[in-house]
Amino acid sequence: MSRDHRYVDPVDLIWLRTAGRLGMRVVRSDDVFASWDGAGTLTLSTPEHFDPDDSLAQMILHELCHALVMGPRAMKRVDWGLENVDDRHLVHEHACHRLQAALADRHGLRGFMGVTTQWRPYWDALPAHPLAPGDDPAIPLAQDGWRRATQGPWAEALEDALAATAAVAAAVRPFAPEDSLWARTRAPHPLGLPPGDPDKRCGGCAWAHGERCLQADGAALDPAWPACSRFEPPLTEADCPACGACCRQAYHQVPVDADGPLARAHPDWVAEDAHGAHLPRPEGFCVALQRPEAPYLCAAYALRPASCRDFEVGGAHCLTARRRVGLSA
Ligand code: SF4
Ligand code: SF4
Incomplete structure (x- = not known):
């Protein structure tokens, strides 16, 4: 011995x-x-x-x-x-x-x-x-x-230490009884993000854009992969009133046509600076919001400026806005 x-x-x-x-x-x-x-x-x-x-x-x-x-x-x-x-x-x-x-x-x-x-x-x-x-x-x-x-x-x-620990975990996990700490380890997502709900798929995630993941710096993904923990269901206009990220702190101001219908209807809302005419956001909230709290509703929705009309719900800028206000990871 x-x-x-x-x-x-x-x-x-x-x-x-x-x-x-x-x-x-x-x-x-x-x-x-x-x-x-x-x-x-x-x-x-x-x-x-x-x-x-x-x-x-x-x-x-x-x-x-x-x-x-x-x-x-x-x-x-x-x-x-x-x-x-x-x-x-x-x-x-x-x-x-x-x-x-x-x-x-x-x-x-x-x-x-x-x-x-x-x-x-x-x-x-x-x-x-x-x-x-x-x-x-x-x-x-x-x-x-x-x-x-x-x-x-x-x-x-x-x-190196975390990867080696994960490698041990991968080997031990199949043998670990339910009450073992090893049973609490999980295989990471293929893109290196934390593992998520195994019943959800990357293909059904708001962050999947054309088979690339915006959470993983645009890395290519397989829509059939199980989701990571950042999974979010696709966003629709129904999500906007509770969110309002793009109308508040996520961005500083909205450019506006100084001669357009909105400026004519609400000249007191429009400010001018080196960047031109815009709707300012005192204390983080667009002056055109009905209230600085949810539900976030535009008081001049029909007259909203082009950049608001063109803003794509669920697009890359929408996801960035939600991230900036802490609604998305
Ligand atoms: S954020 Fe969405 S698309 Fe990206 S890896 Fe996670 S589940 Fe997949
Ligand atoms: S950030 Fe996206 S979900 Fe939120 S209000 Fe704007 S468009 Fe709607």
Whole structure:
């Protein structure tokens, strides 16, 4: 019997090696749950103190996400400069969750890489696209972290670790009983987007335009593929009153013919600047809207300017508008 080799959980190995690639030494302790010393050592709790759905992989990814949200200067600060003694840094914790979910999603690992502890309810309530614009102040911090994670010096190591974890998941999933964390992993969508409802198809999605996916930078798709989590049913005019994205914050103004019927009927609505005559949007809402709230209805629909008439419901600009106001991922 060989005593020279010992068994180590393969996903532990992936993430320990990844931490090493990023210049971190991981040590285990009974005295702390997770702590960064600001000088290269990440101390994580021993497995006896883990929740049943915790893993070393998740804990390392979580700490990496904290570092990415806080930015390069945090590397020299104890616990990334965060203090969990009150709610002062809660927004950074939330941003860390959003980034962690977005990174895990790309490999179908959100269910596997779930944050544990008292923060779990926030994680469980995250939307399909945790980085989409919205009111949560954690979102811009998470978006900064995403840029560092995907374009910064850690990008390759992170991607390697997530891809390797997903490869293990693909091999283990068929053998995993229902209550196993491995059963919560999923094969990612072929375009690298998070997996979605298996009963829906790309061909029936609002984002599919001529067999290209606008969510995936126009990548070619097969209409028969199962949908990703960004799936939306095709938009029709019936969706407009509840949306109004193109009539409010998604765009800054609408050009208008200074001599046209709308300008003649409502001259007080028309403003002029270096770009010419237009309908302005004080506080984000077009002056021609009946009310700055849903249902968003135009008070001069029959006279609306050409750019409004030509605006295609469900077209690329419509989808962009909805994304800008946070209605689409
Ligand atoms: S956004 Fe729609 S078309 Fe694009 S991959 Fe997802 S389901 Fe398919
Ligand atoms: S953005 Fe699209 S769905 Fe929304 S109101 Fe404009 S056309 Fe309608």
